[in-house]
Amino acid sequence: MVSLSPASGIDYNAAPPNLSTLTNNSIVETWRPRAHVLPPSYHIGDPCMHYTDPQTGLFHVGFLYTSNTTGGAAGATTGDLVTYRDTNPDNVHFIVSGGINDPVAVFDGSVIPSGINGTPTLLYTSVSYLPIQWTIPYIKGSETQSLAVSYDGGANFTKVAHGPSIPGAPFGVNVTGFRDPYVFQSPQMDRLLDSAQDSWYTLVSGGEHGVGPAMFIYRQYDVDFRDWEYLGKMWSEPANSTWGDGTWAGRWGFNFEVANAMFLDEEGFDVEGEMFLTLGAEWSYEPIQPQVSDVRSMLWAAGDTRLNDRGLPAFQPSMAGYLDWGRSSYAAAGKLIPSTAKVSQKSGASDRFVSYTWLTNDFYGTKDFPIRQQGWDGALTTARELFRAVISNVIYNDLVQEIASWRVSRLNTDGTVELATLGQRIVREASDAFKTKAMKVVSEPNSTIGDGGRTELEFSASPSSKHFLLTATLEFPFAARGIDSDVKAGFTILSSEHESTKIYYQLSNESIIIDRGNSSAAAATTPGIDTSNEAGKLRLFDLKASNGSAYMEPLHLSIVVDGGVVEVYANERFVLSTWVWTWYAASNNVAFYHEGSSAAKFSDVMIYEGLVDAWPGRSRVSNSSSGI
């Protein structure tokens, strides 16, 4: 990585020029995260193709990767989910497009860790024709699912020398998309479908023109994964319909992408646990324009899978929500990490499902972000553990009774209920490392803030960099609740006299909002610096204390700031990831923020500064990042 040199002529203490006019790689470090997964240079796309190598026990994180010349996928290994090592230190792909099955592109895939002859075996979308999008007629055969095998510990995946294992969409289905095969095993499925024990299944994401988005399911047919038997659409939704009224999981859209299947309990992964799906939903505002997908939503759903009247598996969601509310956060891909993996032997974690999300830098290629000047674009968000979360002692009132991202899982005799939902937390090793390896730790005293007007209270000690973890708990009185509430409370971060970003909870619409309106001085000079707001819904339930009294569920915030990346985690069931492109070196300040007539109590406010260098093995100056 390039240390910013005065020679670059860029002054982060003065107003920025139009960054698009700068030389290539002149702002490599400006917004580069240090604790996140991203390649040394060029473009990262969807995370995918993760696996734990049965030989080494290392976890492999994969992602689509396009260098200046070549498209395909690349990856990294990690022994601790904190630091990573490029699978190929010379920064080459482990698979590239251009073969017989994939002459045009390699799209997402997933790995059977002990596949063909016991070696890691990748099932991926091999692309023969473009363009592909749900807004335009589907080019038959443009997406097929093919195999590749690694014989060298994941440095290269060699394509299996036969045609696609799944040579096209199901017959007669005019698909909107047919990609991103996600392999999984499930004793539950085996029993349901009378399959051979330990059968592999794969979901293929897509949809049907004029019908709606869908997940197609296939079952392994032979030991070499050469053939996969089509078992139908496991899940489909009417085109552009919503879950409930759309409040909690948005639109199903027109096409599903990047479906993942997992089985979760309260600890993490459990093959006999509840089936959860994560999925991307694509849709557009009216009028739909060819090749424009305005919105991509990163969602999840959980529910039951039963046999339909044709004896095929059919999934029916009972709750659904956003895996990440950030509009640039998409294409999550996760994988079971068994307790026996090297990673988990260190932390003592039981089986768990770890997921990464893609954070696009240029809104899926639609915005003129100064990518060439930056020398790289995109990153993966911090790895998360997914689990089946339980919210206990919830008072059984109207707040609970909705088609929503939770479900009543138990009715108690004392008038409370237990709710189930998808739980998400920063992967424990990273969370620990951010705290234990911090260069500086600042604790702010607890305080109750709010005088009826607007308050911004500078922290006693703000970070001196743009790499930190901020944690806090906020508590609100019942008086702050309601659609007519004027209360907003949270923090101002990345702040200076020129720039400022607010992250707050707004009680009137139960939303966490990232106000980026004044977040970047560069936005005034440079196209593609998005300063629109980000927002997501989080309901704070009414809880019953052990003494019988009622109180509003506290808001537990964890905010990761890592260069341009900002991730907001709340209550282990809400995530919003986005970019904040501050310009000024001075924009490091953090403040309490409050507005409205009811005060909020802030407690356990901590800043852990520094995060970690996730890539200790990388040279500080990447050769390849100077070659655009």
Added chain:
Amino acid sequence: MVSLSPASGIDYNAAPPNLSTLTNNSIVETWRPRAHVLPPSYHIGDPCMHYTDPQTGLFHVGFLYTSNTTGGAAGATTGDLVTYRDTNPDNVHFIVSGGINDPVAVFDGSVIPSGINGTPTLLYTSVSYLPIQWTIPYIKGSETQSLAVSYDGGANFTKVAHGPSIPGAPFGVNVTGFRDPYVFQSPQMDRLLDSAQDSWYTLVSGGEHGVGPAMFIYRQYDVDFRDWEYLGKMWSEPANSTWGDGTWAGRWGFNFEVANAMFLDEEGFDVEGEMFLTLGAEWSYEPIQPQVSDVRSMLWAAGDTRLNDRGLPAFQPSMAGYLDWGRSSYAAAGKLIPSTAKVSQKSGASDRFVSYTWLTNDFYGTKDFPIRQQGWDGALTTARELFRAVISNVIYNDLVQEIASWRVSRLNTDGTVELATLGQRIVREASDAFKTKAMKVVSEPNSTIGDGGRTELEFSASPSSKHFLLTATLEFPFAARGIDSDVKAGFTILSSEHESTKIYYQLSNESIIIDRGNSSAAAATTPGIDTSNEAGKLRLFDLKASNGSAYMEPLHLSIVVDGGVVEVYANERFVLSTWVWTWYAASNNVAFYHEGSSAAKFSDVMIYEGLVDAWPGRSRVSNSSSGI
């Protein structure tokens, strides 16, 4: 074409050198036919992709073609089935391999004359992986069926920009082959399968490992032929089984190729006529060696197609035979020529089915024939009209009652039966042209030959070239019949003091034999000059004359000699095509041949010398033939 020049240093009046040692193209003319379809130079493969252009009314003859650099298909047009014009005068393919669907090869296909947007539309086998053979494990996806369309009168077929219309073999079928889609329409099929009127169907030839050869049938699914619905195996036979005892149709082998479907009556093509199939059968002698298919048999079958218990079409043969008994004659491909076509308007022919067969020069690439010295290899046999032949007044005796290449179609009250079989005759225009355009016509007087020993009687006037049609009728007394018969009768052709080829009927085994043992002086010096015998079975039935007496069916022979090509047609239901590679210029003599204790009557013996120049538009010296 090159006139043989003394400068070549080749003396056709002296014993040949080892021809493999000669320079390239030094023997271009030696065995080159003039009345047959073949490209100016290089390799012709299977005939296929024929059609009548709805715009011009011209008939297009297609064939696989490999130049010195490129594989694909080329073709010619004809307005009279006698003379041809290269579709691309500069001798380029109309389709070449190397596209997204067919990176490795283009195999056989067939044409919907008014296909996508009313233009000629080719459905062909697009090849992605090699090797492919029934003797080795099948590489999944190696053969798919793709579309190409011609917008320029057949000079080029442009590949349709989507994946294969049939993206692979049926799921779960471990095929031995899956190629050569043959499109056809059939109101009978439409009614049977409750299809839309004028639906197109396609047969795909192949087989299943461990099961046997098969034809897979698909039905058109959309107006653009993008999708084809699988309707099952229309026909399958146990691996390596035979029709009856194998006498009349040999083995079904292990894999079918080049299946054609047609509907015939006594006149020719009739959509409401009986369904006939022509097919290639591949098998080997024991032990089967990988990638060696010892035998390829060019067969036909006719029978009924009904619905099986799954409501899918199932063909059951009621008679089957050889379309051509020549061991080098294979891969027949034919097409309906409607009465409205320009070709047929001249001749006044009603709808007919015209078929060409491939004559391999080097036994399917397995023999070291001096191809580079010849500058070309292979040819198509003379076009034939196929029809449902009827043999009338056949005495109903043991000769009739067999599982054979005929079927009793009517029992008469007078003790005779009518037999049905596949009829084949040289396409009428060519047959007429060979006679009417002959440079010289010689008629031999009728004679009865046979003195108990061996007789060779020179014709009163032999041809002065190796291009002629010989016709004759031979009649035998009943005394000549039987497995202990010593009678053989026919002709010696292409004869000189050094070389001679005998073509005769041998009554003891009801066979027409081409004895090539002494046919080529070059065989003694040059590898790959095959002088083994060729043979085929033809039963001469007992017929009842109008006066009530019985007589043996006469043998009507037509022998086409065109350079190295020799085709024997008998009784409009037997064809045997092969090569005879005479060396000496003097080897032009023709003689009557007879052996055995019963005399034979020869009548209507005619020689029409010269045949036709099928390629009047080609320059005499082909540029491209000098470029190997």
